[in-house]
Amino acid sequence: MLRYLRLLGVQLHTSLLTLLQYRFDFATEGLLELLWTATALVPLFVVFDARRIVAGWTFEEALLVVGWFTLLQAVLEGAINPSLTSVVEHIRKGTLDFILLKPADAQFLVSTARFQPWRATNLLAAVAIFVFAFRRMHTVPSPGGVALALALLAVSTVLLYSMWILTVSAAFYVVRIDNLTYLFGAIFDAARWPSSVFRGVVGFVFTFVIPLALMTTYPALALLDRLRPATLALALSIAAIFAGASRVVWLRALARYTSAGG
Amino acid sequence: MTLPAAARAVPTLLRVGFAEAVAYRAELFVWILTSTMPLIMLALWTAVARDAPVGRYDQRGFVAYFLAVFVVRQLTGSWIAWEMNYEIRQGTIASRLLRPLPPILHYASETLAAIPLRLVVALPVAGCALWVTGAEQLPRGPVAWAVWLAAIAGGWLIAFLLSFCIGSLAFYLESSAKVMDLSLVLLFVFSGYLFPVELLPAGLRAVVDWLPFRYQLGLPVELLVSAYDVRDALRPLAIQWGWVVALLAAAAALWRGGLSRYAAFGG
Numbered sequence: 001m002l003r004y005l006r007l008l009g010v011q012l013h014t015s016l017l018t019l020l021q022y023r024f025d026f027a028t029e030g031l032l033e034l035l036w037t038a039t040a041l042v043p044l045f046v047v048f049d050a051r052r053i054v055a056g057w058t059f060e061e062a063l064l065v066v067g068w069f070t071l072l073q074a075v076l077e078g079a080i081n082p083s084l085t086s087v088v089e090h091i092r093k094g095t096l097d098f099i100l101l102k103p104a105d106a107q108f109l110v111s112t113a114r115f116q117p118w119r120a121t122n123l124l125a126a127v128a129i130f131v132f133a134f135r136r137m138h139t140v141p142s143p144g145g146v147a148l149a150l151a152l153l154a155v156s157t158v159l160l161y162s163m164w165i166l167t168v169s170a171a172f173y174v175v176r177i178d179n180l181t182y183l184f185g186a187i188f189d190a191a192r193w194p195s196s197v198f199r200g201v202v203g204f205v206f207t208f209v210i211p212l213a214l215m216t217t218y219p220a221l222a223l224l225d226r227l228r229p230a231t232l233a234l235a236l237s238i239a240a241i242f243a244g245a246s247r248v249v250w251l252r253a254l255a256r257y258t259s260a261g262g
Numbered sequence: 263m264t265l266p267a268a269a270r271a272v273p274t275l276l277r278v279g280f281a282e283a284v285a286y287r288a289e290l291f292v293w294i295l296t297s298t299m300p301l302i303m304l305a306l307w308t309a310v311a312r313d314a315p316v317g318r319y320d321q322r323g324f325v326a327y328f329l330a331v332f333v334v335r336q337l338t339g340s341w342i343a344w345e346m347n348y349e350i351r352q353g354t355i356a357s358r359l360l361r362p363l364p365p366i367l368h369y370a371s372e373t374l375a376a377i378p379l380r381l382v383v384a385l386p387v388a389g390c391a392l393w394v395t396g397a398e399q400l401p402r403g404p405v406a407w408a409v410w411l412a413a414i415a416g417g418w419l420i421a422f423l424l425s426f427c428i429g430s431l432a433f434y435l436e437s438s439a440k441v442m443d444l445s446l447v448l449l450f451v452f453s454g455y456l457f458p459v460e461l462l463p464a465g466l467r468a469v470v471d472w473l474p475f476r477y478q479l480g481l482p483v484e485l486l487v488s489a490y491d492v493r494d495a496l497r498p499l500a501i502q503w504g505w506v507v508a509l510l511a512a513a514a515a516l517w518r519g520g521l522s523r524y525a526a527f528g529g
Contacts, residue, residue, distance in 0.1 A: 032440070036447050043456045047306070050316040050461065055309045174288040186296040193302075197309045202302070 007104060008112055015115040030121040037070055037125045040192070055196040062194055063133040064220035069192045071126035071153070072215055076160055076188070078119030083111050084164050088171045088180060094259045107165070107250055130223075141223045149222040151232055156215040158239045160188075162246035163210070169246075169253035191216045211238055271363055272371055279375025290376060294383050297335050303456050304328035317461055318489065326399050327458060329391035330486045334479055335455070336384035337377060338418040342369045343442045346429025350524070359521075366426060366517065373422055399487045406485070406492050409499065414482040416502040421478045423509035430513065433520025448473075454480030458489070474509065477502035 044066060048059040057065075087110045090096040099109050134140060141149075167180050190198075190206060195213035198206050206212045214235050221227040283290055307324040310316060319327060346369070349355035358365045392400075401407050428441050435441070450456055453475035462470060470476050481498050484490065 029440075032444065036444070039447050039451050042451045046457050046461050047310055049463070051310050054306075180292060182296045183292050186299060189299060190302045193306055198302075198305050199309070202305050 004104070004108060007108070011112040012115060016117070019117060033119060033121045034125055037122055041066065055194060057194045057196070060133045060137045061220065061224060063129055064223055065194050065216050066192055067126045067129035067133065068216040068219045070122055070129060072156055072160065072191070073188070074119050074122035074126065075157055077122075078116050080161055080164050082114040082116045084168050086110075086113060087168050091171045091257070096257060097259055106254065107247070111161070142225055145222050145225045148227060148229060148232060149219040152214070152219040152222060152235060155235045155239045156219070159211060159215060159242050162239070162242040165246040165250050169249045172253035172256050188212070194220070214238060268363055268367055272367070275368060275371035276375045279372040280378065282372065283376040283379050287379065290379055293339065293341055294336065294380065297332070297339060299450070299455065300328040300331040300335065307457065317458070319458065322395050323487070326391055326395040326487045327483065329387055330483045331455060331479065333384045333388050333391070334414065334417065334482045334486065336380040337414060338421045338478065338482070339380070340373050340418075340422045340425040342373060342422065343425040343428040344439070346426070347432040347439055347442070350429075350432040366513065369426060370422060401485060401488055401492075406488070409492050409495055410482065410485045413485050413495070413499060413502065416499070416506055417478050417482045419506045420474050420502070420509060423506070423513050424474060424478070426513045427509065427516050430516040430520045433524050449475050449478065452476060453478055454483060458484070471498075471501070474505045477505055
């Protein structure tokens with residue numbers, strides 16, 4: 001365990017060194033991130049320009065969902081995406097060999113290979129959105145609500161990571177499928193909206209098959225003190241199921257790996 | 263290479279492109295799945311319009327609009343930028359440069375040749391749209407259909423040329439993937455992909471009218487669901503084709519300039 005902690009430290013250190021090499025990128029990318037986050041808010045304004053309440057959500061409440069979406073996107077694009085995108089490349093070229101040769105767990109190594117800390121600017125954007133929304137509502141979140149929301153944030157991170165591992169595992173089965181990152185982003189985009197917007201089949205899929213509701217809607221509800229703490233137990237068990245399943249699928253997919261020539 | 267000779271090569275290129283699309287169907291399928299956003303927006307906007315219409319769109323109007331968005335995006339979608347960026351970085355674009363054909367023609371036929379496979383997905387959706395909303399929304403009369411054809415051809419050209427320009431940027435920048443991401447965000451917000459552009463406030467609307475994104479997607483969609491009279495479509499159609507010409511010039515300039523800088527590293 002200690003060894004893996006030390007390994008994580010080393011990997012973080014290398015990412016940081018790479019980052020310092022490209023200081024200009026750090027600044028421009030950070031700015032671009034903020035611009036995109038702002039642009040992503042436009043649909044929300046358009047929707048709430050037409051109606052005061054949509055599917056039981058006011059503008060300020062829906063802003064909280066967007067805030068959580070922004071926060072999770074920062075986590076996804078800063079800590080999860082960069083490493084796992086390179087796995088797809090490794091599989092395609094056969095260079096995954098070099099990672100498999102190392103005396104540590106391959107999933108751990110590929111998942112911690114690269115971090116992009118400039119995405120952290122989006123964390124600030126998320127906090128700004130929260131502050132703005134609560135100021136407009138003239139309230140502050142309760143400490144219990146905040147704690148519950150933070151616990152759900154941890155759960156969501158695990159869920160996102162597991163879903164990513166599941167997606168990446170597909171790359172072992174299909175030869176040329178290096179556009180997977182875009183697929184994941186496209187699905188995750190639906191989490192921008194409160195889950196009660198989606199009804200019928202779509203609603204079912206986004207609650208149970210791909211638990212997007214759990215990631216952004218529930219934390220927003222927690223901040224509004226509308227979520228029962230018991231929901232956390234449900235969330236934890238779903239995250240555990242996903243984490244377990246992704247580990248099994250990863251190991252099975254890895255067993256199919258035939259090195260170069262793929 | 264003369265133009266007639268290049269034109270003779272097109273049927274073969276299309277056949278090869280189609281075979282490639284079939285061979286790499288998994289990748290194509292992922293691209294199709296990434297453009298399911300209109301279906302999500304359909305759910306959202308029908309929820310918004312549950313009690314009363316928004317602008318000219320009621321619930322059925324939104325269903326028709328977003329299913330049309332899905333179909334038009336399948337027909338005009340172009341991911342050449344992604345491919346060019348990869349080929350330029352890896353140096354594999356050299357094999358395209360060696361052929362006695364303008365590479366843009368090659369890319370264009372690849373994009374065109376994927377349309378039949380995309381139709382396999384798009385046609386059932388179009389069928390659903392017809393079934394849910396009825397045929398009265400469709401363009402009426404041959405003139406309206408001709409205008410729509412011109413609009414979708416223009417939309418395809420804008421999407422393709424924009425993608426080609428962004429791909430060519432990989433000659434200048436370390437990776438043009440960032441620019442591709444940026445253009446996707448702009449496309450989403452300003453093209454009518456997430457909401458009909460007429461729902462934007464007037465000030466922003468004026469800006470959108472002069473950007474290329476609306477003409478890539480919004481215009482053919484609006485014409486397909488007969489959002490306005492054919493006569494009112496002539497001005498946007500003119501702007502659209504103006505953009506086609508401008509982007510064609512930009513594509514040629516970027517490609518030529520980039521090629522002269524290119525050293526085909528890597529491999």
